[in-house]
Amino acid sequence: MTTPLPRIPRRQFLRRAVAAATLLPVACASAPKPKRYAANEKLRLGVIGVANQGGSNLNAVASEDIVALCDVDRDYLAAASSQFPNARSFVDFRELLTDDSLGLDGVVISTPDHTHAPATVMALKRRLAVYCEKPLTHTVEECRTLQNLAAKHRCVTQMGTIIHAEPNYRRVVEAIRAGVIGPITQVDCWCPKSWCCAKPTPGAVPPERLNWPLWQGPIPDAPYVEGIAPANWRGHWSYGTGTLGDMGCHILDLPFWALDLAGPKGDRMIVAADGPPVDAMGCPEWLEATWVFPNAAPPKGDPLIVRWFDGGRIPPTVQEIGAKDRQDYFGRYMVCFQGTHGFLLANYGEMKILMVPDAVLPEPTIPASPGHHREWLDAIRSGADTGDGAPLCRFEYSAPLTEMVLLGTVAYRSRSQITWDRPLPVLANDPALKPWLTERYRDGWSLT
Numbered sequence: 001m002t003t004p005l006p007r008i009p010r011r012q013f014l015r016r017a018v019a020a021a022t023l024l025p026v027a028c029a030s031a032p033k034p035k036r037y038a039a040n041e042k043l044r045l046g047v048i049g050v051a052n053q054g055g056s057n058l059n060a061v062a063s064e065d066i067v068a069l070c071d072v073d074r075d076y077l078a079a080a081s082s083q084f085p086n087a088r089s090f091v092d093f094r095e096l097l098t099d100d101s102l103g104l105d106g107v108v109i110s111t112p113d114h115t116h117a118p119a120t121v122m123a124l125k126r127r128l129a130v131y132c133e134k135p136l137t138h139t140v141e142e143c144r145t146l147q148n149l150a151a152k153h154r155c156v157t158q159m160g161t162i163i164h165a166e167p168n169y170r171r172v173v174e175a176i177r178a179g180v181i182g183p184i185t186q187v188d189c190w191c192p193k194s195w196c197c198a199k200p201t202p203g204a205v206p207p208e209r210l211n212w213p214l215w216q217g218p219i220p221d222a223p224y225v226e227g228i229a230p231a232n233w234r235g236h237w238s239y240g241t242g243t244l245g246d247m248g249c250h251i252l253d254l255p256f257w258a259l260d261l262a263g264p265k266g267d268r269m270i271v272a273a274d275g276p277p278v279d280a281m282g283c284p285e286w287l288e289a290t291w292v293f294p295n296a297a298p299p300k301g302d303p304l305i306v307r308w309f310d311g312g313r314i315p316p317t318v319q320e321i322g323a324k325d326r327q328d329y330f331g332r333y334m335v336c337f338q339g340t341h342g343f344l345l346a347n348y349g350e351m352k353i354l355m356v357p358d359a360v361l362p363e364p365t366i367p368a369s370p371g372h373h374r375e376w377l378d379a380i381r382s383g384a385d386t387g388d389g390a391p392l393c394r395f396e397y398s399a400p401l402t403e404m405v406l407l408g409t410v411a412y413r414s415r416s417q418i419t420w421d422r423p424l425p426v427l428a429n430d431p432a433l434k435p436w437l438t439e440r441y442r443d444g445w446s447l448t
């Protein structure tokens with residue numbers, strides 16, 4: 001399949017050229033190196049969002065000194081406090097993040113997507129280490145802000161894409177880079193889940209245990225929606241990012257890593273998406289998105305194409321090879337790399353190579369991870385914000401990944417094909433996309 005590359009109108013081209021000429025490099029670190037800690041010194045951590053994924057993250061860092069817990073749900077907070085009776089309890093993360101008496105070294109943020117950025121920005125400005133859940137942010141602009149602040153303040157960061165630390169992703173990355181199926185021309189990714197279709201529930205009242213204004217945080221006040229928390233906020237554009245935003249950071253992480261799309265190959269992308277008619281409130285039941293990377297074209301080949309299918313949509317390539325082999329590749333895997341010699345199918349824990357009968361996997365070269373949370377804790381101790389010893393999903397990597405994922409939702413919601421030059425400031429790419437690239441915060445909340 002070849003997707004024609006659109007011509008950039010002259011006026012837009014000139015605007016981009018001016019913006020590029022005045023662009024500051026992202027990694028303009030101005031702060032001293034991060035503090036180092038003795039191997040046996042316990043880190044003083046605050047945990048924001050303490051139930052469900054927050055509860056898993058809390059347990060994963062429980063070997064450290066948990067000095068502060070924050071949750072807007074009274075019952076969740078009480079349960080976590082009984083587990084860590086020495087930790088101070090907060091309902092508003094802004095109070096936790098401005099309380100110097102806590103002597104924090106880092107924070108773990110596992111709230112819904114729309115509150116990742118405001119909490120993380122406050123933490124980075126205080127030069128705290130941050131472990132933040134995926135997707136890193138709710139909007140593309142927030143994502144850039146976090147990437148720039150983490151670099152500027154030299155903070156040790158990690159996004160919660162825990163599969164990145166598993167062995168199978170490492171083996172797939174090595175196989176793709178070794179050319180086991182030849183240069184890659186296309187990658188299909190899919191997820192049958194469907195986080196969607198939020199509708200208002202007039203007259204619904206938040207449960208007493210939930211502080212609804214603080215749960216909404218920076219988002220302009222809106223009526224409570226029955227059953228929105230926990231978890232179901234994923235299908236609301238105001239708070240979540242649909243199935244693509246929820247699962248894309250895990251699944252698209254694999255081609256993003258293997259094909260080095262955090263680097264210059266991923267600097268330019270053309271993004272398009274399709275789905276049911278766009279709803280202002282609810283995310284779609286299904287969505288298909290395509291990213292075309294002209295800079296990542298195999299030698300003498302067409303541009304690299306990465307595609308996403310959710311809500312049960314089946315990538316045609318996978319359907320076709322499955323039909324030929326009488327195998328349900330769609331049901332078992334979630335990524336299909338198409339190379340010039342064959343296919344490589346992968347899920348979180350296994351891979352299968354098709355049409356290369358004599359395929360030999362390369363010797364492992366990517367070192368094993370000590371564990372996704374442990375990478376972050378070890379890096380805090382050794383003061384490794386970037387380079388050797390730094391967490392692999394630090395914001396330098398995970399912000400561009402999240403940016404790619406979120407641009408799929410922007411293309412869908414704006415019903416437009418986007419030509420995106422990542423080295424440009426967010427709004428220099430196309431100011432008309434502002435409503436979908438940025439967040440309108442309510443009074444009292446801002447990223448600055």
Ligand SMILES: NC(=O)c1ccc[n+]([C@@H]2O[C@H](COP(=O)([O-])OP(=O)(O)OC[C@H]3O[C@@H](n4cnc5c(N)ncnc54)[C@H](O)[C@@H]3O)[C@@H](O)[C@H]2O)c1
Pocket residue numbers: 048049050051052053054070071072073076091093110111112113115133134135160161162214215216217229230231232246
């Ligand atoms: N890495 C993974 O594998 C994985 C798995 C599940 C969820 N997640 C991510 O974790 C995050 C949370 O997902 P979830 O399913 O646990 O959501 P959830 O709604 O079930 O839980 C969120 C928790 O944060 C609390 N919370 C909400 N707003 C808060 C605020 N403003 N301040 C303090 N606490 C607040 C809630 O009360 C609850 O305890 C999301 O970003 C999600 O994408 C990651």
